[in-house]
Amino acid sequence: MATGKRPEPTRDRTDWARLRAMPEDEVERIADADRDNPATVADGEWTDAFVGLPPAKVSVHASFDGDVVAFFKRGGKGYQSRMNAVLRQYMERRLAEDQKR
Structure with a gap:
């Protein structure tokens, strides 16, 4: 539901003066x-990489137990994405089990 508030812009935390003064x-x-710099990753580590778009999101109305929602909200922003990740993991395990049968 829209609240009428605009989201606060992300604050740039880069110390540009320090970076410009840093020797090459x-x-x-x-x-x-x-370790997250792609240039430092060994070529073999990209062998199994998958590039693709995430699945499309579908908006649904769902009711969850209050303590379940509170648990995920304790982790801060992105609690719905974390809930989705748990559901996805459950779904993928069940699908893998079904394929074994």
Whole structure:
């Protein structure tokens, strides 16, 4: 339901002055140490990579037990996505079990 409020823009936390003053070799050293930097990932690690769009979302009205919702909300923003991830994991396990039969 729309609340009429606009979402607050994400605050940029980058220290641009520090970054501009950093020597190039320091930038390279940090990039080389970054495990999430695609340039530092071995080629073999991409062998099984899957590139694709996530499944389309469908809006539904659902009622959950209050303590279940409270549990997921304790994790902060994205609680609905976490609930979806749990349901997806359950679905995928059941589908895998059904294929074994």
